[in-house]
Amino acid sequence: MAKLxxxxxxxxxxxxxxxxxxxENPLGIGGEQLHEWALGLEAWRKPHGLEGGExxxxxxxxxxxxxxxGATVMGRNMFxxxxxxxxxxxxxxxxxxxxxxxxxxxxxxxxxxxxxxxxGTTFTFVTDGIESALAQAEEVAGGKDIALAGGADVAQQxxxxxxxxxxxxxxxxxxxxxxxxxxxxxxxxxLEFECIRVxxxxxxxxxxYRIAK
Amino acid sequence: MAKLxxxxxxxxxxxxxxxxxxxENPLGIGGEQLHEWALGLEAWRKPHGLEGGExxxxxxxxxxxxxxxGATVMGRNMFxxxxxxxxxxxxxxxxxxxxxxxxxxxxxxxxxxxxxxxxGTTFTFVTDGIESALAQAEEVAGGKDIALAGGADVAQQxxxxxxxxxxxxxxxxxxxxxxxxxxxxxxxxxLEFECIRVxxxxxxxxxxYRIAK
Numbered sequence: 001m002a003k004l005x006x007x008x009x010x011x012x013x014x015x016x017x018x019x020x021x022x023x024e025n026p027l028g029i030g031g032e033q034l035h036e037w038a039l040g041l042e043a044w045r046k047p048h049g050l051e052g053g054e055x056x057x058x059x060x061x062x063x064x065x066x067x068x069x070g071a072t073v074m075g076r077n078m079f080x081x082x083x084x085x086x087x088x089x090x091x092x093x094x095x096x097x098x099x100x101x102x103x104x105x106x107x108x109x110x111x112x113x114x115x116x117x118x119x120g121t122t123f124t125f126v127t128d129g130i131e132s133a134l135a136q137a138e139e140v141a142g143g144k145d146i147a148l149a150g151g152a153d154v155a156q157q158x159x160x161x162x163x164x165x166x167x168x169x170x171x172x173x174x175x176x177x178x179x180x181x182x183x184x185x186x187x188x189x190x191l192e193f194e195c196i197r198v199x200x201x202x203x204x205x206x207x208x209y210r211i212a213k
Numbered sequence: 214m215a216k217l218x219x220x221x222x223x224x225x226x227x228x229x230x231x232x233x234x235x236x237e238n239p240l241g242i243g244g245e246q247l248h249e250w251a252l253g254l255e256a257w258r259k260p261h262g263l264e265g266g267e268x269x270x271x272x273x274x275x276x277x278x279x280x281x282x283g284a285t286v287m288g289r290n291m292f293x294x295x296x297x298x299x300x301x302x303x304x305x306x307x308x309x310x311x312x313x314x315x316x317x318x319x320x321x322x323x324x325x326x327x328x329x330x331x332x333g334t335t336f337t338f339v340t341d342g343i344e345s346a347l348a349q350a351e352e353v354a355g356g357k358d359i360a361l362a363g364g365a366d367v368a369q370q371x372x373x374x375x376x377x378x379x380x381x382x383x384x385x386x387x388x389x390x391x392x393x394x395x396x397x398x399x400x401x402x403x404l405e406f407e408c409i410r411v412x413x414x415x416x417x418x419x420x421x422y423r424i425a426k
Contacts, residue, residue: 193386
């Protein structure tokens with residue numbers, strides 16, 4: 001059965017974004033360190049249209065996390081960033097050819113026509129909640145898995161509702177000391193985690209959990 | 214060279230104790246779940262005077278974490294618990310034959326004569342700060358490593374001071390949703406972590422970090 005998979009980089013102290021995110025620095029202060037492990041990989045650079053890059057123990061993890069996906073769900077901040085959205089309906093962080101290459105469902109309170117981009121990415125804006133976003137994603141995913149891309153608030157909504165099947169944390173060995181934590185606000189969710197794989201790679205530790213409800 | 218090693222069980226959301234710790238429940242609500250992985254192990258039961266128990270992938274981790282130690286440093290709450298201390302100078306949580314079997318240095322603001330227990334454990338009370346506790350521990354450790362036993366406040370003091378050489382997190386796959394976080398209050402500590410080993414075992418994931426200053 002198709003799974004909803006949350007796959008996210010996180011600091012040793014549990015943050016998925018640093019403090020004071022802004023339009024210039026959407027990941028917050030220090031937040032770019034969370035993704036350093038990925039940016040040098042050939043497996044990341046290629047789908048982003050860049051040449052070169054490294055092959056290491058993270059390569060398989062990244063390839064796998066991008067494989068067998070039929071759709072992506074994300075929050076409005078991950079699509080477009082705080083602030084900018086209300087001022088002008090803009091096209092998000094992701095440029096003309098976003099790296100998703102699949103349908104993306106963006107949770108928001110603002111109704112908007114779908115945004116069709118090059119390379120197979122269409123952003124569809126969903127205003128009626130997470131279950132609706134997931135149902136729409138499943139409808140187009142053709143039996144493949146759905147990626148839950150974040151940010152933390154949307155991830156928490158799905159976790160609280162018991163809708164996430166797998167969670168992979170890419171733990172960067174840094175402390176951000178503030179910002180947005182992934183695993184907050186989950187009181188009463190009654191989730192059971194089982195670690196199904198750990199991989200130590202250069203600059204990151206990959207922890208994969210199955211979530212039972 | 215002798216190392217200062219922090220070895221501690223932690224929840225997936227970063228807590229080393231649950232909310233509302235009390236004399237009856239020093240680990241806070243849900244905190245006992247952090248240690249479930251250890252309590253069933255033969256390697257834990259034997260030094261605690263209990264028979265039976267399991268051998269699994271955590272066994273080597275626990276044996277190693279108990280090996281080559283010459284002294285232990287801990288905070289006053291870990292020795293004796295909040296509240297009880299001031300009311301009556303009591304003997305702590307650890308009974309007549311504590312499981313340490315080595316000199317233990319307890320950081321406190323209250324001067325007190327050393328407390329000699331059976332089985333090689335002597336609690337020495339240190340009122341002049343972490344560097345003094347570490348120096349005293351090193352003096353008796355005979356070149357062996359020092360265990361930094363916690364709790365979080367004392368661990369943070371040593372981390373902030375750049376005195377911790379290795380940190381092993383035993384990550385229990387549970388959310389506590391509140392309590393005491395290990396890796397808080399470390400702003401400006403400028404610590405560099407390098408993950409040197411990961412082991413997935415039943416009910417726990419062991420992450421070992423070397424800390425460079």
